[in-house]
Every structure is written in structure tokens, then in C-alpha cells.
Amino acid sequence: IYQDTALRRKETLANMCxxxxxxxxxxxxVSLNHVHALAILVSTFHHGKYPSAMDQKTFGEYTERTAFERPLTSGVAYALKVTHSEREQxxxxxxxxIKKxxxxDQTLVQDFDPAKMAPAPIQDEYAPVIFCxxxxxxxxxxxxxxxxxxRDNILRARATGKGVLTSPFKLLKSNHLGVVLTFAVYERDLPPDATPEQRIAATVGYLGASYDLRSLVEKILQQLASKQTIVVxxxxxxxxxxxxNMYGSDVVDTGLLHVSSLDFGDPSRKHEMHCRFKHKP
Ligand code: WA2
Known part of the structure; x- marks a missing residue:
């Protein structure tokens, strides 16, 4: 009987996790697909039309009104590829x-007053955000x-044509860890077998979304009760x-642990969810 309960407990944890x-x-x-669609939106209406049919007002309104389609993101933005020779113009x-x-100090909003920020030092190329x-x-x-x-995300996104993820880092104006998802925007449709060099040459910008990890996981866990039962x-x-550690506090060992794999669509990043019961049996 004891073994039976132990087995059931183990199964319960595995299922919940x-x-x-x-x-x-x-x-x-779901949100990754919508961010991908936004990259196509910018490609179609900003780079595909002359004059452009996209500006900050349009992008701001559209992304605000469709925010429900990207439930886990804290915001999306579009950065343009600008070479040094194009910078002045x-x-x-x-x-x-262009700012660096x-x-x-993350708590002081005035640190983000663009007028007070240092200009970007000279580089071969830049990726200034123009829409957000x-x-x-x-x-x-x-x-x-x-x-x-x-930067790593931008380089990888444009060479691969895939959505790519950063490792967790502290986002600007945020006190906790986040990740950024990036899709490159190309000036024309590229064949699926285009080489990295062709992709880099055809790149015009980068559509990115930021995820606040804590609120992201909290939202999911709140939808499923039992926060009292397990630690994630x-x-x-x-x-x-x-x-x-992208989410969750320090681990208290209560014996049983279940590990569920997570696939966020970027094969070069690996993620896992670890679940434990809050209390010993
Ligand atoms: N977005 C929001 N907060 C950030 C951040 C970011 N990146 N980086 C640091 N804090 C425009 O990949 C292009 C968004 C980057 C996209």
C-alpha cells in the first residue's frame, strides 16, 4: 500500500508538471507566431511600399490593439539596419x-530620457529602434x-531566417530577467535554401519581442490552480x-522531483521545467 501511494504521488507530480x-x-x-506575422507586416507595409505605409503611430496602435495575440510578451519593437555610411542621413x-x-539605475525613469543617453559610438552598422x-x-x-x-540575437536571426531567443538577461527598465525573441526582416522574399551570406545581405531590419519571465510563468501557473501544491x-x-534559473525561487528539497522538457522553438537553446511538491508526504 505504501508503494502504491508513493507511485501515485510520483504520477501526480509528473502529470501536473x-x-x-x-x-x-x-x-x-502562439505568441512566437504572432511576432513572426508582425515581421511580415513591417516587411509588407514599411519596406514593400513606397512611400512607406507604416509609421510609429500606426505600429503603436496596431501592436497595442493586437497585444492579446501575444499574451506572454511585454512589448514588441522594430529596429532598422543602418550602416555607418547611412548614419548621418x-x-x-x-x-x-542613435543611442548606446x-x-x-533601473528604478530611475529619467535614466531613459533619450536626450540624456550617450550617442552610439562608431560601428560598422547599427540597429536603432524606430517603431515600438x-x-x-x-x-x-x-x-x-x-x-x-x-546583438547575438540579431546576428543569428538574420543569418538563419528563424526566430531566435536570447539567454535570460536583465531587460532595460525591468528588475527581473527576461528573454528577447528576434525575427529578421528581409527586403525581398528569400528562398528557403538561401545562404547565410544572402540572408545577411538582404536584411533590412529586426522585429523583436521581449518577455518578462516572471509574469510570463506566473500567468500560466495562475490559470492552473495548485500553486499551494507544487513548486515550479x-x-x-x-x-x-x-x-x-529563469523562474522560481530557491529550491527546497522535498524529495520528489519531476523534470519536463520545454521547446521554445529555437533549437540552439534548451529549457526545462522542474516541479516538486511543496511538502513532504
Ligand atoms: N526590448 C525590450 N527591452 C529590452 C530589449 C529589447 N530588445 N533589450 C534589452 N531590454 C527590437 O531584436 C530586435 C528588443 C530587440 C528588437
Whole structure:
């Protein structure tokens, strides 16, 4: 009888964990598809029309009104590919200078006053944000290539043509960890077998979405009760020997542990959900 209860307990934990992992993964996938569609929207109406049929007002309204389609994102933005030789003309046309990404005191909003931010130092190319959802208005004019995680994402997104994810890092104006999802926007439709070089050459910009991990997982877990029963942790296990805790507090060992795999659509990143009972039997 004891073995029976122990077995049932183990199964219950496994089922609860798998259910939560699947739900998180599915919701992430839904929002990933909508972010992909936004990249096509920008391609069609900004780069596919002359003059452009897209501006900040249109992008801001559209992304705000369709935010329900991206339930896990805290905001979406579009950064343009600007080479150094285009910089002067671009800045004159925009009426602002390209800014360097800097993590100031996260609690002071005035640190994000663009007028007070340092201009981006000279680089071969930049990725200044030109359109954004109101929720991430503070990143307008910032060169996304001046942040390590964002830069890696941009380089990988444009060479592959796939949606790519950063590892968890502290987002601007946020106190907790987040991840960024990026899709490259190309000036024309590319064949599926296009080489990385062809893709890089055809790149015109980058559509990105930021995810606040804590609120993301909280939302999912709140939809399924039983927060009193189990403790959930989400890890980035890309580097197996140094997993990054993306969600959940320190682990208290109560014996049983179940690990559910998570697939967020970027094969070069690995994620896992770890579940435990809150109390010993
Ligand atoms: N979006 C919001 N907050 C951030 C951030 C970001 N990146 N990076 C650091 N904090 C416009 O991939 C292109 C969005 C980057 C897209």
C-alpha cells in the first residue's frame, strides 16, 4: 500500500508538471507566431511600399490593439539596419541620434530620457529602434547591436531566417530577467535554401519581442490552480553545467522531483521545467 501511494504521488507530480510545461510552451509558440506575422507586416507595409505605409503611430496602435495575440510578451519593437555610411542621413531624417544601450539605475525613469543617453559610438552598422509598442517606448532610438544579448540575437536571426531567443538577461527598465525573441526582416522574399551570406545581405531590419519571465510563468501557473501544491522552476539549460534559473525561487528539497522538457522553438537553446511538491508526504 505504501508503494502504491508513493507511485501515485510520483504520477501526480509528473502529470501536473507536464501539463504546465505544455501550456507554457504552447502559449509561447502562439505568441512566437504572432511576432513572426508582425515581421511580415513591417516587411509588407514599411519596406514593400513606397512611400512607406507604416509609421510609429500606426505600429503603436496596431501592436497595442493586437497585444492579446501575444499574451506572454511585454512589448514588441522594430529596429532598422543602418550602416555607418547611412548614419548621418538617417539621424538627420529621424531628428534624433542613435543611442548606446546602457543599464542605468533601473528604478530611475529619467535614466531613459533619450536626450540624456550617450550617442552610439562608431560601428560598422547599427540597429536603432524606430517603431515600438507603447509598453517599450523607452527603447526608441537605442542601438540594439550595442547590447550583447540583443546583438547575438540579431546576428543569428538574420543569418538563419528563424526566430531566435536570447539567454535570460536583465531587460532595460525591468528588475527581473527576461528573454528577447528576434525575427529578421528581409527586403525581398528569400528562398528557403538561401545562404547565410544572402540572408545577411538582404536584411533590412529586426522585429523583436521581449518577455518578462516572471509574469510570463506566473500567468500560466495562475490559470492552473495548485500553486499551494507544487513548486515550479524554469531553467535555461543550454549550458548543462551552468543552468540559469529563469523562474522560481530557491529550491527546497522535498524529495520528489519531476523534470519536463520545454521547446521554445529555437533549437540552439534548451529549457526545462522542474516541479516538486511543496511538502513532504
Ligand atoms: N526590448 C525590450 N527591452 C529590452 C530589449 C529589447 N530588445 N533589450 C534589452 N531590454 C527590437 O531584436 C530586435 C528588443 C530587440 C528588437
Amino acid at each position: 507536464d501539463e504546465r510545461a505544455r501550456m507554457l510552451q504552447d502559449q509561447f509558440n 538617417f539621424e538627420k531624417q529621424q531628428g534624433w541620434t 544601450m546602457e543599464h542605468g 509598442q507603447r509598453t517599450v517606448a523607452h527603447i526608441v532610438s537605442i542601438d540594439m547591436m550595442s547590447g550583447k544579448e540583443d 522552476n524554469v531553467y535555461d539549460t543550454t549550458n548543462m553545467s551552468a543552468p540559469i
